[in-house]
Amino acid sequence: MSKKRIVYSTDPSWKEAAKETIEKTPDGDGIVRLHRQTKGRNGKPVTQVKGLPLTDADLKKVAKELKNKCGVGGSIEGADILIQGDKREIIKPLLEARGFTVKLAGG
Numbered sequence: 811m812s813k814k815r816i817v818y819s820t821d822p823s824w825k826e827a828a829k830e831t832i833e834k835t836p837d838g839d840g841i842v843r844l845h846r847q848t849k850g851r852n853g854k855p856v857t858q859v860k861g862l863p864l865t866d867a868d869l870k871k872v873a874k875e876l877k878n879k880c881g882v883g884g885s886i887e888g889a890d891i892l893i894q895g896d897k898r899e900i901i902k903p904l905l906e907a908r909g910f911t912v913k914l915a916g917g
Contacts, residue, residue, distance in 0.1 A: 843859075843860045846896050857894075858916075869889070876904060
């Protein structure tokens with residue numbers, strides 16, 4: 811239940827290791843996929859954006875833009891963006907305008 815974390819360290823390298831950003835790359839073919847999910851969400855739909863080859867900072871910027879354009883909330887889970895509601899038809903042209911190849915997936 812208790813998570814161990816560094817509170818204080820005299821080692822100067824521990825801060826530098828925490829600041830490194832890891833570039834998230836898709837495992838597949840470079841196509842961004844928009845999934846519609848309801849499983850585990852009491853039947854409420856969620857649009858999941860998978861396969862964006864972006865860093866953490868860029869992923870946050872794209873997520874914020876998508877949430878603003880759709881007028882809904884959302885979050886980031888790992889390398890995926892979750893947008894509340896079935897907003898695939900709104901999100902697809904926004905991502906294509908940024909130069910991504912987008913496919914609709916899921917029910």
